[in-house]
Amino acid sequence: MKHVLHKHPLAIRWFHWINFPVLLVMIWSGLLIYWAYDPYKISVGNFTILSFFPDGFYKFLHVPFRLAEGMAWHWVFMWLFILNGILYIGYTFISGEWRHLVPDQTSFREAIEVTLYDLGLRKTQPPFIKYNGAQKIAYFSILLMGIGSALTGFAIYKPTQLSWLTSLLGGYAAARLEHFILTVGYVLFFGIHIVQVVRAGWRNFQSMVTGFEAVEPAIVPDEPGPTNIDSLPPNPLPA
Amino acid sequence: MSKLSEPQLPKSDLPESVVRRRTLKAFGWFALAAVVPVGVYEWLTHSAQSAHMRKPLRRVLDTNARIAKSLFSNNGLVPTFDVEYAAKNARVNGHYGIKTPVDAAWQLQVDRPGEEPLLLSLDDIKALPKHEMVYDFKCIEGWSQVQHWGGARLSDFLAKYQLGTKGNTDEYYAYVGLETPDKAYYVGIDMPSAQHPQTLLAYELNGQPISALHGAPLRLIIPVKYGVKNLKRIGRIFFADERPRDFWAERGYDYYIGL
Numbered sequence: 001m002k003h004v005l006h007k008h009p010l011a012i013r014w015f016h017w018i019n020f021p022v023l024l025v026m027i028w029s030g031l032l033i034y035w036a037y038d039p040y041k042i043s044v045g046n047f048t049i050l051s052f053f054p055d056g057f058y059k060f061l062h063v064p065f066r067l068a069e070g071m072a073w074h075w076v077f078m079w080l081f082i083l084n085g086i087l088y089i090g091y092t093f094i095s096g097e098w099r100h101l102v103p104d105q106t107s108f109r110e111a112i113e114v115t116l117y118d119l120g121l122r123k124t125q126p127p128f129i130k131y132n133g134a135q136k137i138a139y140f141s142i143l144l145m146g147i148g149s150a151l152t153g154f155a156i157y158k159p160t161q162l163s164w165l166t167s168l169l170g171g172y173a174a175a176r177l178e179h180f181i182l183t184v185g186y187v188l189f190f191g192i193h194i195v196q197v198v199r200a201g202w203r204n205f206q207s208m209v210t211g212f213e214a215v216e217p218a219i220v221p222d223e224p225g226p227t228n229i230d231s232l233p234p235n236p237l238p239a
Numbered sequence: 240m241s242k243l244s245e246p247q248l249p250k251s252d253l254p255e256s257v258v259r260r261r262t263l264k265a266f267g268w269f270a271l272a273a274v275v276p277v278g279v280y281e282w283l284t285h286s287a288q289s290a291h292m293r294k295p296l297r298r299v300l301d302t303n304a305r306i307a308k309s310l311f312s313n314n315g316l317v318p319t320f321d322v323e324y325a326a327k328n329a330r331v332n333g334h335y336g337i338k339t340p341v342d343a344a345w346q347l348q349v350d351r352p353g354e355e356p357l358l359l360s361l362d363d364i365k366a367l368p369k370h371e372m373v374y375d376f377k378c379i380e381g382w383s384q385v386q387h388w389g390g391a392r393l394s395d396f397l398a399k400y401q402l403g404t405k406g407n408t409d410e411y412y413a414y415v416g417l418e419t420p421d422k423a424y425y426v427g428i429d430m431p432s433a434q435h436p437q438t439l440l441a442y443e444l445n446g447q448p449i450s451a452l453h454g455a456p457l458r459l460i461i462p463v464k465y466g467v468k469n470l471k472r473i474g475r476i477f478f479a480d481e482r483p484r485d486f487w488a489e490r491g492y493d494y495y496i497g498l
Contacts, residue, residue, distance in 0.1 A: 021276035068487075068492045069491060071492065161307070
């Protein structure tokens with residue numbers, strides 16, 4: 001007998017994996033669009049620390065002179081991104097899955113502890129049920145960022161017809177910058193996400209495909225009964 | 240929300256054979272599903288082109304335009320600013336159609352189906368009520384700049400000379416076509432956008448006659464579209480139910496690009 005935790009409902013797994021290629025197309029086509037006017041940089045005084053983006057970066061990814069193509073892809077796949085996002089948010093709240101996702105007042109302290117643990121500065125990590133505090137904050141932020149991308153996107157897509165939205169976001173140029181920063185956020189999230197998934201190991205990863213995760217029978221008591229949350233061992237597989 | 244409100248994850252005990260079978264099945268479906276985006280990409284990037292854009296993408300963009308046209312009205316106005324926010328030196332971008340000097344004998348030609356073309360001077364346009372507008376001009380490249388334009392409403396112009404309608408009816412043609420005198424640059428505008436109250440036949444920039452590089456003597460200023468539709472040095476205006484040819488739409492851009 002294997003003792004399994006049913007971790008990710010089928011719908012969540014679909015939304016997660018559909019989002020991957022769709023967001024990839026949105027970021028790639030967004031880059032083709034951004035190239036045509038690419039003023040953003042991080043600088044101190046006259047010294048540029050980071051330019052978005054150096055010519056070599058564009059050249060390597062075959063970005064230059066593809067604005068029309070980028071716009072076409074962006075304005076087609078935006079519908080899939082929005083639809084998938086709406087279904088995900090709707091499902092999360094209707095199914096009660098949001099209880100695993102929405103951070104609470106303990107999440108922030110927990111997130112610091114988890115971070116210290118991940119950096120090797122703390123021996124144990126705090127107990128959690130599905131996601132630890134850091135995960136809750138990260139995954140819930142991503143959801144809010146998705147809403148932000150849709151709103152800032154519409155603000156620059158229809159700045160006249162939706163001028164109230166564009167004004168609310170600080171104007172056309174500001175909305176474009178916000179849209180860009182959110183995208184940088186996705187890329188940073190993606191990088192950390194991949195590292196953490198690799199660290200968490202195969203059994204955690206495969207639960208995003210199968211939905212369940214086998215847990216050590218040695219740790220989890222075989223006989224079901226009333227459980228006290230505090231007596232449960234921490235999930236050995238942080239993602 | 241207290242910590243206790245988060246439910247435990249459902250657990251069950253399953254024979255190892257069941258776990259193995261479910262795992263294999265899930266990964267089988269996963270592999271199969273992973274083929275879908277690859278297939279979509281291959282299909283899209285190998286589908287036929289329509290004016291340098293993949294046809295399926297073109298169809299969705301045309302649908303986007305239909306959605307925009309049905310949802311939005313000409314009550315949606317571009318925000319305007321006080322005149323001191325206007326750029327002193329408005330940016331110049333694009334020289335197609337204005338590479339030769341302005342012809343001193345310039346006249347605006349307006350084609351009228353079944354009639355002789357109407358030939359008008361700049362003074363005829365200036366005789367119409369003048370409107371000034373300071374707004375954020377938006378280039379399709381992504382930059383924008385607050386600029387101060389002055390001219391006559393295109394809608395006033397159409398009404399005054401009874402243009403754009405079919406015969407003696409009130410029915411408008413679906414599109415307005417505009418082109419430069421040398422026909423090197425040309426755009427098509429849907430009639431509702433042409434009739435938008437902020438769409439101008441502009442002859443002034445910052446209170447001065449428009450310079451050659453900005454499209455002297457008369458140009459289109461249409462805030463509900465990106466700059467590429469704001470044709471400089473208008474030579475000819477015509478009306479059609481089919482989309483008039485459009486310089487950038489022929490080069491892979493969306494035709495409507497309504498803001």
